[in-house]
Amino acid sequence: MKHDKVLQIGLFGFGVVGEGIYKVLHQTPSLNALIKKVCIKHAEKERNAPAALFTTDYDEILNDPGIDIVVELIDDAKEAFTIVRTALKNKKSVVSANKKMIAEHLPELLQLQEENEVSFLYEAAVCGSIPIIRNLEEYYDNDLLQSICGIVNGSTNYILTKIIDEGLTYVEALQKAQQLGFAESNPALDVEGKDATNKLTILLAHAYGIITRPEELLHLGITRLHSTDTRYAEEKAYQVKLTAQAYKLSNGKVAAFVLPQFVKAESQLHGVKNEYNGVIIESKLADKQFLYGKGAGRYPTSSAVISDISALSYDYKYEYKKLNRKEKYAITTSYYLKVFVSFNDWSEVNKWDFEQVSEFHSTENRQYLLGLIHVEKLKNASWFNDPAVSVILLPESIIEKEAIISSSLKKVSLQLAGIN
Numbered sequence: 001m002k003h004d005k006v007l008q009i010g011l012f013g014f015g016v017v018g019e020g021i022y023k024v025l026h027q028t029p030s031l032n033a034l035i036k037k038v039c040i041k042h043a044e045k046e047r048n049a050p051a052a053l054f055t056t057d058y059d060e061i062l063n064d065p066g067i068d069i070v071v072e073l074i075d076d077a078k079e080a081f082t083i084v085r086t087a088l089k090n091k092k093s094v095v096s097a098n099k100k101m102i103a104e105h106l107p108e109l110l111q112l113q114e115e116n117e118v119s120f121l122y123e124a125a126v127c128g129s130i131p132i133i134r135n136l137e138e139y140y141d142n143d144l145l146q147s148i149c150g151i152v153n154g155s156t157n158y159i160l161t162k163i164i165d166e167g168l169t170y171v172e173a174l175q176k177a178q179q180l181g182f183a184e185s186n187p188a189l190d191v192e193g194k195d196a197t198n199k200l201t202i203l204l205a206h207a208y209g210i211i212t213r214p215e216e217l218l219h220l221g222i223t224r225l226h227s228t229d230t231r232y233a234e235e236k237a238y239q240v241k242l243t244a245q246a247y248k249l250s251n252g253k254v255a256a257f258v259l260p261q262f263v264k265a266e267s268q269l270h271g272v273k274n275e276y277n278g279v280i281i282e283s284k285l286a287d288k289q290f291l292y293g294k295g296a297g298r299y300p301t302s303s304a305v306i307s308d309i310s311a312l313s314y315d316y317k318y319e320y321k322k323l324n325r326k327e328k329y330a331i332t333t334s335y336y337l338k339v340f341v342s343f344n345d346w347s348e349v350n351k352w353d354f355e356q357v358s359e360f361h362s363t364e365n366r367q368y369l370l371g372l373i374h375v376e377k378l379k380n381a382s383w384f385n386d387p388a389v390s391v392i393l394l395p396e397s398i399i400e401k402e403a404i405i406s407s408s409l410k411k412v413s414l415q416l417a418g419i420n
């Protein structure tokens with residue numbers, strides 16, 4: 001792509017982010033780009049832009065040889081894939097923010113980029129304004145990356161902040177996140193941890209060269225959070241955060257999951273509030289580094305999309321170097337997690353699933369335990385899918401060692417915790 005040429009953009013979507021891009025591009029003449037056409041779904045909606053700009057016909061953008069770049073910002077992952085696939089096949093570079101579509105179609109998208117020799121950028125798809133993907137691609141382009149642990153969903157972080165710090169109800173907080181344009185059109189994606197899992201799927205490709213499917217990753221959202229859990233957090237001066245994590249274990253395999261976690265005051269994640277996101281990246285030489293910024297909302301997201309458009313003007317591409325390394329990383333479920341589990345009745349949870357139980361508390365309304373559980377056991381436990389049971393990671397939750405715990409030791413630990 002030539003640097004002095006005015007880039008012609010075909011934009012799909014004119015919602016929270018799409019309209020943001022339209023506004024920001026008008027205020028960024030240095031970018032040398034203009035929006036030629038905008039494709040939307042509902043022709044009858046009033047728009048804050050000239051009517052002649054809009055169409056509902058994909059082909060007006062996808063088959064226009066004058067359009068260099070397709071910017072895909074719609075809220076329908078299935079349609080988004082159709083649009084992006086056609087655009088790439090038509091040799092147009094694409095910018096997208098659609099993490100669901102990207103996570104669900106990574107292998108095909110990689111192939112399409114290679115076959116058509118075009119660029120596909122999606123910085124806005126993970127952590128909004130935080131330049132996490134380009135950092136993982138360029139700066140952490142070596143084998144020293146140990147872990148990524150972050151808050152990658154703005155809506156759930158906003159909801160948790162409003163409930164815990166400001167006393168709003170879950171429903172009030174969710175409604176506010178929707179009004180502010182943070183939540184997905186289907187907010188279940190946010191609160192059930194699926195959006196964070198889609199983002200983790202993308203991060204795994206850029207951090208470790210691992211291509212996996214989101215449904216393969218252990219995940220849970222914030223819908224089960226109980227007042228007992230937040231009270232426990234308050235007593236210990238913890239914050240409850242929905243975290244996405246990937247850790248290279250000593251056997252070279254990677255533990256990856258999305259789960260709520262109790263975060264200690266010493267952690268950088270503790271002070272990440274509202275729609276902000278934060279990611280701690282740990283590498284062997286640099287130790288811990290922290291990236292922080294707004295993870296959702298019109299302008300923070302637009303900032304990442306604009307950065308991608310600008311990157312296209314100098315022919316930037318993700319090289320996916322880690323995918324082509326000789327040494328391949330893979331996901332493992334062979335490790336243990338330290339968890340807090342709260343429930344209404346013992347009939348809901350199988351105590352024998354735990355390797356150890358270090359604490360058990362019973363009140364009239366709710367019971368909770370602190371225990372160590374193998375990830376395979378947790379994944380397959382029927383109570384893990386029970387809406388009445390809340391599971392929250394304790395700080396420093398990963399235990400790697402294949403602790404050989406005999407059933408009698410297990411029994412002693414249960415007895416010591418006061419569970420018969």
Ligand SMILES: NC(=O)C1=CN([C@@H]2O[C@H](COP(=O)(O)OP(=O)(O)OC[C@H]3O[C@@H](n4cnc5c(N)ncnc54)[C@H](OP(=O)(O)O)[C@@H]3O)[C@@H](O)[C@H]2O)C=CC1
Nearest residue numbers: 013014015016017040041042073074075079097098296297
């Ligand atoms: N909001 C945020 O903070 C962030 C959002 N994202 C992602 O960005 C994308 C857009 O999100 P957002 O702007 O919030 O969504 P909105 O719901 O605000 O807007 C969606 C837009 O997509 C259009 N649309 C839907 N289906 C089609 C279709 N088949 N053809 C053409 N247009 C269509 C809608 O058209 P119409 O106006 O006619 O209804 C609307 O303009 C999503 O993938 C989202 O996950 C990523 C990071 C942050």
Ligand SMILES: N[C@@H](CC=O)C(=O)O
Nearest residue numbers: 153154155182184296
């Ligand atoms: N719904 C998402 C939007 C940005 O990715 C979020 O809340 O993080």
